[in-house]
Amino acid sequence: xxSRRIESSNYRNxxxxxxxxxxxxxxxxxxxxxxxxxxSPIRGRxxxxxxxxxxxPETVKAMEEFYREIYKLNGVTDIxxxxxxxxxxxxxxxxxxLVRVEGQxxxxxxxxxxxxxxVPFEMRGFQGVYNLEKKIYEAAVRGLSSVKAPQPVTFxxxxxxDRFSLKxxxxxxxxxxxxxxxxxxxxxLVAAIAGARAAATQFSKNNxxxxxxxxxxxxxxxxxxxxxxxxxxxxxxxxxxxxxxPDSSSSKIGL
Numbered sequence: 001x002x003s004r005r006i007e008s009s010n011y012r013n014x015x016x017x018x019x020x021x022x023x024x025x026x027x028x029x030x031x032x033x034x035x036x037x038x039x040s041p042i043r044g045r046x047x048x049x050x051x052x053x054x055x056x057p058e059t060v061k062a063m064e065e066f067y068r069e070i071y072k073l074n075g076v077t078d079i080x081x082x083x084x085x086x087x088x089x090x091x092x093x094x095x096x097x098l099v100r101v102e103g104q105x106x107x108x109x110x111x112x113x114x115x116x117x118x119v120p121f122e123m124r125g126f127q128g129v130y131n132l133e134k135k136i137y138e139a140a141v142r143g144l145s146s147v148k149a150p151q152p153v154t155f156x157x158x159x160x161x162d163r164f165s166l167k168x169x170x171x172x173x174x175x176x177x178x179x180x181x182x183x184x185x186x187x188x189l190v191a192a193i194a195g196a197r198a199a200a201t202q203f204s205k206n207n208x209x210x211x212x213x214x215x216x217x218x219x220x221x222x223x224x225x226x227x228x229x230x231x232x233x234x235x236x237x238x239x240x241x242x243x244x245x246p247d248s249s250s251s252k253i254g255l
Contacts, residue, residue: 013132015047017125020085021060023050027092028082029114029149030067034096039107041129046096046111047140049125052088059202060085062195069192071150079150090123090132090140092116092147115144 018026018034025031027048040046064081071079094111121140132140185193 011042011129011131013047013134013137014042014045014129015049015090015125015132016129017049017051017127019051019053020055020087021063021082023048023091024082024085025063025067026094026111027114027116027147028080029147030079030081032111034109034111036107036109040096040109042096044096045093046109046129047090047093047132047137049090049123050085050087050120051125054087055085059199062192062199066192066196069186069189073189074151076150080148086120088122088124089120090117090136091120092144114147114149116147117143118145119143 017023022031026034067081068077068079071077092115094115095113096109096111117140121136123136
């Protein structure tokens with residue numbers, strides 16, 4: 001079982017629990033921006049755990065279509081989506097290298113260098129950011145595999161030597177990273193965005209963590225369900241490796 005969260009300055013092996021399909025899309029490098037209503041309390045590698053709710057097929061379809069349209073804007077049409085979206089599992093990790101960047105959500109966590117576990121670990125998650133138990137971390141770190149994302153997952157830096165130099169609002173100063181205007185969006189993209197927003201809305205009312213106070217502990221320490229009936233037993237390990245989007249915490253989209 002994962003340990004409960006502690007003071008933000010003392011994270012050792014930080015982990016966050018997300019609903020599927022957003023969790024797997026993140027560790028596969030397909031989802032590149034994690035929209036939140038609160039700033040990331042950590043800098044560096046962040047482990048990704050999938051919550052216990054089995055995603056509806058319509059939700060998976062909507063999010064996969066959303067990313068097809070997003071990548072199509074850059075000429076990428078061959079996207080290898082996960083074959084399965086396991087629940088109640090530790091899936092892998094990403095590098096939360098650039099934090100507190102403004103977007104269409106209050107905060108956007110820009111996620112680079114995704115890695116996934118060949119065989120995800122079953123474990124319990126908690127709301128907010130929390131530390132992985134030492135024995136889970138030690139076993140998981142040995143099972144990480146590199147991910148081939150649809151495109152390189154990197155973001156421009158004002159100061160290349162300082163990977164934390166991107167400040168709130170500065171992403172807009174890079175033309176290649178600005179959002180496509182409403183007039184330029186093709187109908188298929190508009191429809192995909194609407195579907196993605198609808199998919200995220202089912203979680204937004206009850207799963208948005210309150211904005212933490214400085215130095216406070218994230219969330220309220222309540223464990224997130226580790227199982228949903230027997231459906232979690234239907235999952236088989238993914239055999240192959242391998243934005244931006246709303247997630248379980250927000251119905252807004254950062255493109």
